[in-house]
Amino acid sequence: xxxxxxxxxxxxxxxxxxxxxxxxxxxxxxxxxxxxxxxxxxxxxxxxxxxxxxxxxxxxxxxxxxxxxxxxxxxxxxxxxxxxxxxxxxxxxxxxxxxxxxxxxxxxxxxxxxxxxxxxxxxxxxxxxxxxxxxxxxxxxxxxxxxxxxxxxxxxxxxxxxxxxxxxxxxxxxxxxxxxxxxx
Amino acid sequence: xxxxxxxxxxxxxxxxxxxxxxxxxxxxxxxxxxxxxxxxxxxxxxxxxxxxxxxxxxxxxxxxxxxxxxxxxxxxxxxxxxxxxxxxxxxxxxxxxxxxxxxxxxxxxxxxxxxxxxxxxxxxxxxxxxxxxxxxxxxxxxxxxxxxxxxxxxxxxxxxxxxxxxxxxxxxxxxxxxxxxxxxxxxxxxxxxxxxxxxxxxxxxxxxxxxxxxxxxxxxxxxxxxxxxxxxxxxx
Numbered sequence: 553x554x555x556x557x558x559x560x561x562x563x564x565x566x567x568x569x570x571x572x573x574x575x576x577x578x579x580x581x582x583x584x585x586x587x588x589x590x591x592x593x594x595x596x597x598x599x600x601x602x603x604x605x606x607x608x609x610x611x612x613x614x615x616x617x618x619x620x621x622x623x624x625x626x627x628x629x630x631x632x633x634x635x636x637x638x639x640x641x642x643x644x645x646x647x648x649x650x651x652x653x654x655x656x657x658x659x660x661x662x663x664x665x666x667x668x669x670x671x672x673x674x675x676x677x678x679x680x681x682x683x684x685x686x687x688x689x690x691x692x693x694x695x696x697x698x699x700x701x702x703x704x705x706x707x708x709x710x711x712x713x714x715x716x717x718x719x720x721x722x723x724x725x726x727x728x729x730x731x732x733x734x735x736x
Numbered sequence: 737x738x739x740x741x742x743x744x745x746x747x748x749x750x751x752x753x754x755x756x757x758x759x760x761x762x763x764x765x766x767x768x769x770x771x772x773x774x775x776x777x778x779x780x781x782x783x784x785x786x787x788x789x790x791x792x793x794x795x796x797x798x799x800x801x802x803x804x805x806x807x808x809x810x811x812x813x814x815x816x817x818x819x820x821x822x823x824x825x826x827x828x829x830x831x832x833x834x835x836x837x838x839x840x841x842x843x844x845x846x847x848x849x850x851x852x853x854x855x856x857x858x859x860x861x862x863x864x865x866x867x868x869x870x871x872x873x874x875x876x877x878x879x880x881x882x883x884x885x886x887x888x889x890x891x892x893x894x895x896x897x898x899x900x901x902x903x904x905x906x907x908x909x910x911x912x913x914x915x916x917x918x919x920x921x922x923x924x925x926x927x928x929x930x931x932x933x934x935x936x937x938x939x940x941x942x943x944x945x946x947x948x949x950x951x952x953x954x955x956x957x958x959x960x961x962x963x964x965x966x967x968x969x970x971x972x
Contacts (some may be wrong), residue, residue, distance in 0.1 A: 579755070581749035581750050582750075582752050583854045590821065593766060597817050600774065
């Protein structure tokens with residue numbers, strides 16, 4: 553049907569009633585209707601379906617790109633934070649070790665100091681004690697000597713039978729005792 | 737199958753009212769599908785929106801196979817419209833054919849060569865238009881002398897051959913499908929045995945026609961984009 557038209561179309565090309573004869577065999581109206589309907593449909597689709605859908609697809613693409621970017625960023629950030637934390641942990645560990653070391657050293661030093669102090673204190677106390685003992689001894693010797701002088705005088709006065717003045721002879725007696733002490 | 741067409745003359749032009757009706761219904765169906773599926777759109781697509789986005793991506797894939805998206809993006813709407821239009825037109829004639837007063841009213845609009853050739857001619861003319869628009873007249877003209885100048889006559893014939901094959905392939909497939917469905921249907925309508933015998937072939941053929949309708953729509957869009965790529969790509 554159509555091919556007939558096509559052949560005839562070539563034959564009748566010069567005919568003045570070409571369009572009319574073409575129209576007899578070919579539905580020119582259908583062609584126009586097809587074209588116009590198709591064009592209208594295309595415009596409507598573009599306005600009501602393609603445009604909005606393209607918009608939302610672009611929006612989605614943008615969203616996904618953003619999400620990927622932010623994920624990348626947060627990954628890098630967490631990596632950095634992890635690195636920082638690791639460094640901090642190392643530092644803290646080193647610090648702790650240093651503190652313990654210090655404490656041990658300090659403790660040792662303190663122990664030495666305390667021992668030295670205690671030793672010197674003991675030495676000092678011993679010396680003091682020795683001195684005290686010596687002075688006590690001297691005091692005791694002096695007291696004994698005094699007592700001895702008094703007793704000697706008392707004995708001498710009893711022997712002599714008379715009162716001799718203590719004041720007069722004291723010097724003499726003390727000298728005697730001194731000598732006696734030396735002789736002992 | 738020898739039905740008459742309900743033609744009228746108006747303003748000196750012949751209109752096949754059946755074609756006008758079916759074209760209108762096709763456009764209506766396509767528009768409703770597209771319109772309904774793009775309401776309440778969400779970033780996370782559901783249901784019909786998924787379907788529509790699949791169609792868009794499908795056509796995008798066809799175009800990207802043939803040219804880069806920078807030049808091909810402008811044909812996206814054309815491709816989507818062609819695909820949906822041709823597919824819907826192909827399957828409209830499947831469920832039934834309505835004749836009224838010995839005139840065939842309900843059929844696939846693509847079972848009419850006038851319509852398929854109009855679409856084919858439209859596509860080919862558009863390829864020429866965009867070839868001139870995007871490459872310039874000189875580049876467009878030199879395309880006819882490639883790869884060898886003496887092939888120029890063949891190149892001219894090729895343009896017409898493209899138009900004819902593009903249109904007639906679609907018409908032939910759909911028209912043949914309708915004829916066979918008509919035959920099976922008339923067999924089924926003949927007697928109770930005929931109905932029993934026709935049931936399985938009718939179902940099989942309708943399923944196959946649905947498949948053919950989809951394939952032909954795909955081929956039509958694919959070839960349109962191939963022809964378009966031939967005209968707008970410099971490196972072909």
